[in-house]
Amino acid sequence: MQEFPSRLMPCHSVARVRATKERGNEQKQRQSSMTCLRIAALFGLAMLTLVAAASAAHAQNTVGTIMLVQGTASIQRNGATTPAVVNEPIMLHDKIVTEANSSVAIGLVDNSSLQLGASATITIDGSVLVNGVGAPTKVGLLGGHLRSTILGAMRGSSTTFEVNTPNAVGSVRGTDWTEKYSEEPRSEFKECRQFTDVDVFEGTVEVCNKEGPLHCTRECRDVAAGHHVTVACCAFFLTNTGTAGVLGTLGATALGVGLAGGIGAGAAAGAGAFSGSSSPGPISAPVSSAK
Numbered sequence: 001m002q003e004f005p006s007r008l009m010p011c012h013s014v015a016r017v018r019a020t021k022e023r024g025n026e027q028k029q030r031q032s033s034m035t036c037l038r039i040a041a042l043f044g045l046a047m048l049t050l051v052a053a054a055s056a057a058h059a060q061n062t063v064g065t066i067m068l069v070q071g072t073a074s075i076q077r078n079g080a081t082t083p084a085v086v087n088e089p090i091m092l093h094d095k096i097v098t099e100a101n102s103s104v105a106i107g108l109v110d111n112s113s114l115q116l117g118a119s120a121t122i123t124i125d126g127s128v129l130v131n132g133v134g135a136p137t138k139v140g141l142l143g144g145h146l147r148s149t150i151l152g153a154m155r156g157s158s159t160t161f162e163v164n165t166p167n168a169v170g171s172v173r174g175t176d177w178t179e180k181y182s183e184e185p186r187s188e189f190k191e192c193r194q195f196t197d198v199d200v201f202e203g204t205v206e207v208c209n210k211e212g213p214l215h216c217t218r219e220c221r222d223v224a225a226g227h228h229v230t231v232a233c234c235a236f237f238l239t240n241t242g243t244a245g246v247l248g249t250l251g252a253t254a255l256g257v258g259l260a261g262g263i264g265a266g267a268a269a270g271a272g273a274f275s276g277s278s279s280p281g282p283i284s285a286p287v288s289s290a291k
Contacts, residue, residue, distance in 0.1 A: 063136040064090040064106045071102025109133040110152025120144025147178040167194035168231040176202040192233040210235040
């Protein structure tokens with residue numbers, strides 16, 4: 001009987017060892033479960049971040065919606081060309097083309113809009129989020145008429161909007177203007193085949209030329225409401241309603257007699273002389289420094 005307790009000791013020890021192992025296993029299982037939960041939480045957070053980033057990218061890539069189509073127009077996107085239809089989204093890098101006797105209106109944020117005339121081509125070259133909604137910042141005008149009406153948040157100081165043609169840039173400082181680009185010859189500009197015409201209906205638009213084959217110096221002018229400017233190659237020809245314009249210093253010095261001579265008579269009739277004066281003619285805002 002004396003040996004009985006001694007025989008029980010190993011059993012108690014084994015039980016304690018088993019209990020210790022079980023507690024250790026439970027702790028390992030709990031740690032493993034917590035690790036899995038952490039991994040799942042991190043994975044879920046990463047997925048939410050990716051979804052949010054994708055949504056923001058999609059929102060920024062969608063810059064407007066077609067509101068009206070008259071005649072025939074198309075959209076070129078990712079190498080494919082499809083007919084333009086009402087309510088179709090306009091995306092970053094889209095090219096929109098109108099045929100003869102056709103037009104397209106594109107609705108933007110805050111009731112802003114772009115209106116393409118007949119035989120016009122534009123590209124969407126830049127975008128930004130405005131109050132969480134995608135909006136274009138840079139539009140290329142390759143031909144035809146484009147009327148830009150910029151309202152609300154798109155006119156904010158932190159938001160820029162510009163229309164680029166091959167020889168000029170129009171930047172928004174106002175609300176409503178048209179821009180036209182043509183390479184058709186004009187009798188008064190004998191040696192030029194690049195023409196950008198800007199008409200401002202409300203506000204002010206900064207118009208800058210681009211350095212071209214005639215080695216012009218880049219120059220910018222603020223064009224106020226009721227005024228018109230033609231950038232012929234890289235020279236400014238400024239007019240207002242009912243008044244002949246005058247070519248600025250850039251036109252006289254950079255284009256030479258061949259181009260400037262064709263418009264000298266009209267400029268002289270409206271301004272009294274054509275001598276390359278620094279006077280900006282009938283434009284109500286001074287020349288601004290190039291950016």
